[in-house]
Amino acid sequence: MTALAPLPDETFAGRVKWTLHDYRTIVGQEFTHLWRQPVNFLWQLGFPIVMVLLFVYVFGSAMDVTGQGAGVDYVAYAMPGLFAMTMAFGFMNTAWAVAEAKEKGFVDRVRSMPMASSAVVVGRNIADTLHAAIDLLVLFLIALAIGWRSEGTFWETLGAFVLLLWLRFALIWVGVWIGLLVKNVEQAGSLFALAFPFGMVSSVFTPPELMPGWLGAIAAWNPVSATATAIRELFGNPVAAGNSWPEQHALMAALIWPVVITAIFLPLAVRRFRNLGR
Amino acid sequence: MTTTTVEAVNLGKRFKDTAALDGFDLSARSGTVLGLLGPNGAGKTTTVRILTTLLRFDTGSATVAGFDVARDARQVRRRIGLTGQQTAVDEVLTARQNLVLFGRLFRLTKARARERADRLLDQFGLQDAADRQAKGFSGGMKRRLDLAASMILAPQVLFLDEPTTGLDPAGRREVWDAVSGLAADGTTVVLTTHYLDEADRLCDRIAVIDHGRNLVDDTPSGLKRRMGADRLEIVAADPADLPALHAIVAAVADGETVTDEAASSVSAPVKESVAALTAAATSVRDQDLTVADIGLRRPTLDEAFLELIGTDTKEERR
Numbered sequence: 001m002t003a004l005a006p007l008p009d010e011t012f013a014g015r016v017k018w019t020l021h022d023y024r025t026i027v028g029q030e031f032t033h034l035w036r037q038p039v040n041f042l043w044q045l046g047f048p049i050v051m052v053l054l055f056v057y058v059f060g061s062a063m064d065v066t067g068q069g070a071g072v073d074y075v076a077y078a079m080p081g082l083f084a085m086t087m088a089f090g091f092m093n094t095a096w097a098v099a100e101a102k103e104k105g106f107v108d109r110v111r112s113m114p115m116a117s118s119a120v121v122v123g124r125n126i127a128d129t130l131h132a133a134i135d136l137l138v139l140f141l142i143a144l145a146i147g148w149r150s151e152g153t154f155w156e157t158l159g160a161f162v163l164l165l166w167l168r169f170a171l172i173w174v175g176v177w178i179g180l181l182v183k184n185v186e187q188a189g190s191l192f193a194l195a196f197p198f199g200m201v202s203s204v205f206t207p208p209e210l211m212p213g214w215l216g217a218i219a220a221w222n223p224v225s226a227t228a229t230a231i232r233e234l235f236g237n238p239v240a241a242g243n244s245w246p247e248q249h250a251l252m253a254a255l256i257w258p259v260v261i262t263a264i265f266l267p268l269a270v271r272r273f274r275n276l277g278r
Numbered sequence: 279m280t281t282t283t284v285e286a287v288n289l290g291k292r293f294k295d296t297a298a299l300d301g302f303d304l305s306a307r308s309g310t311v312l313g314l315l316g317p318n319g320a321g322k323t324t325t326v327r328i329l330t331t332l333l334r335f336d337t338g339s340a341t342v343a344g345f346d347v348a349r350d351a352r353q354v355r356r357r358i359g360l361t362g363q364q365t366a367v368d369e370v371l372t373a374r375q376n377l378v379l380f381g382r383l384f385r386l387t388k389a390r391a392r393e394r395a396d397r398l399l400d401q402f403g404l405q406d407a408a409d410r411q412a413k414g415f416s417g418g419m420k421r422r423l424d425l426a427a428s429m430i431l432a433p434q435v436l437f438l439d440e441p442t443t444g445l446d447p448a449g450r451r452e453v454w455d456a457v458s459g460l461a462a463d464g465t466t467v468v469l470t471t472h473y474l475d476e477a478d479r480l481c482d483r484i485a486v487i488d489h490g491r492n493l494v495d496d497t498p499s500g501l502k503r504r505m506g507a508d509r510l511e512i513v514a515a516d517p518a519d520l521p522a523l524h525a526i527v528a529a530v531a532d533g534e535t536v537t538d539e540a541a542s543s544v545s546a547p548v549k550e551s552v553a554a555l556t557a558a559a560t561s562v563r564d565q566d567l568t569v570a571d572i573g574l575r576r577p578t579l580d581e582a583f584l585e586l587i588g589t590d591t592k593e594e595r596r
């Protein structure tokens with residue numbers, strides 16, 4: 001066996017270069033996963049698709065969200081909500097993947113290596129955001145197939161797409177933090193009980209106006225609602241917004257919420273990663 | 279050259295109410311193989327995790343390859359390889375993809391990483407399975423892949439936590455060869471194991487740990503020597519001969535002669551073992567006795583180990 005020389009001392013520029021190199025390697029690993037397990041990828045999309053079918057074809061006919069009668073324009077209302085919900089639930093995939101990497105000892109191996117310690121967390125985020133972009137494209141196509149249309153301009157539509165990813169990006173930090181916090185993959189799996197109300201108590205499928213007062217207030221202030229309402233405006237879909245500040249300033253709220261979430265959960269995730277050795 | 283590559287002094291680590299390490303010392307000289315032995319829960323994995331920068335400790339100090347584990351973790355990580363007790367490969371990737379991935383994370387160029395992967399696949403007998411997903415591997419194959427991954431860089435110090443647990447005899451031999459090869463090239467190896475024959479064969483020194491404390495630190499032969507002299511043992515073909523055999527053994531014994539009725543055997547410690555064996559065999563022939571077996575029994579490392587752990591447990595009970 002040939003002995004390899006120890007790595008040379010690194011300059012600051014060298015460290016930056018290697019850090020980027022590590023990010024790319026980890027992202028590459030994630031994409032090999034996608035490539036190797038297309039079925040997993042489809043399963044993750046399965047849930048939002050089932051929700052579309054349920055809400056559009058089962059409950060939708062009974063819902064009057066536009067005030068023009070039950071079922072009218074429901075597809076146009078529900079689709080953007082569904083996009084937002086898919087982004088919101090995505091953090092569970094992140095949490096699950098991180099918990100698995102930790103449980104399987106992969107995180108430990110990586111931590112004992114000379115790579116940039118941020119690569120696990122940041123690489124995860126880049127990979128998951130790209131993954132989410134693919135999810136969204138697939139959902140867009142399905143939505144188009146069942147008759148949803150964006151009435152907005154190309155730029156407005158693109159803006160909505162970016163806003164959705166912006167929410168997902170912020171929630172990935174939550175996912176990383178939770179993934180590092182839970183003991184094992186099973187615990188990460190049971191997160192659904194937490195995520196479901198977070199996704200549903202929002203304007204995703206029902207306008208907050210139609211909910212009891214206190215619940216409606218929570219729904220109105222839910223970050224998922226802000227994004228859902230903002231993209232409805234951008235897509236030119238029915239909005240059904242109430243009078244609360246986030247509903248009146250949905251675009252602003254959809255921009256700010258992810259910043260707030262990142263500001264809280266990015267440091268938490270990084271700290272948790274550093275403290276794994278306790 | 280006898281520099282110390284791994285040095286831990288007075289390590290202490292508590293997990294809530296258990297003291298995993300309680301003033302543990304460890305040192306390994308450059309290019310040697312140090313075996314860390316001890317019963318389940320003794321603190322072996324905890325020690326390895328501390329020395330590989332994965333776990334913080336409460337008291338004491340540790341240096342690896344000349345760098346402080348707590349303060350210079352980054353420098354330490356550049357010089358070590360680790361195979362943890364738990365297999366840590368990416369099961370979705372193939373064996374080859376795993377090795378290339380780790381090679382890339384060790385900052386090898388793509389070409390170099392592929393080349394290393396190829397060699398290691400060969401060395402660990404994984405060439406046939408190289409392009410299959412690790413998910414479908416047997417436990418032993420995963421283990422070998424895991425070991426290969428820790429040897430990508432021929433590190434200055436290699437830590438192996440129970441490297442051969444779950445391997446078949448051929449797999450163990452491959453690991454032993456790889457470890458000896460690395461040590462011959464100057465790598466310092468710290469390995470934990472429950473197999474005493476493995477420690478006997480691979481290790482230059484053995485540190486025995488129990489309840490997070492040092493029991494012994496010695497060479498394998500030194501450990502065996504502590505067990506005392508070789509024993510001469512004669513197994514009777516006919517139990518009626520036992521008194522006669524007792525006399526024969528007692529004549530050459532260097533200590534108490536013991537008759538074991540159940541095993542139909544007589545044994546005693548002897549000093550000049552070969553001379554004693556010859557003398558006893560001659561007496562057996564002269565007296566026209568038939569015996570089932572006659573021979574020298576050397577103490578095994580197992581006995582040394584059990585003896586050590588036994589005394590420790592007894593002290594604990596007092």
Ligand SMILES: Nc1ncnc2c1ncn2[C@@H]1O[C@H](COP(=O)(O)OP(=O)(O)OP(=O)(O)O)[C@@H](O)[C@H]1O
Nearest residue numbers: 293296297298316317318319320321322323324325
């Ligand atoms: N993360 C942890 N939390 C709580 N206790 C722990 C933790 N890790 C180890 N311990 C405790 O520390 C002690 C030493 O554990 P360690 O894993 O080092 O033993 P070991 O010698 O490697 O045992 P084995 O031979 O079974 O692998 C045990 O009592 C164990 O229960």
Ligand SMILES: [Mg+2]
Nearest residue numbers: 322323324363
């Ligand atoms: Mg252990």
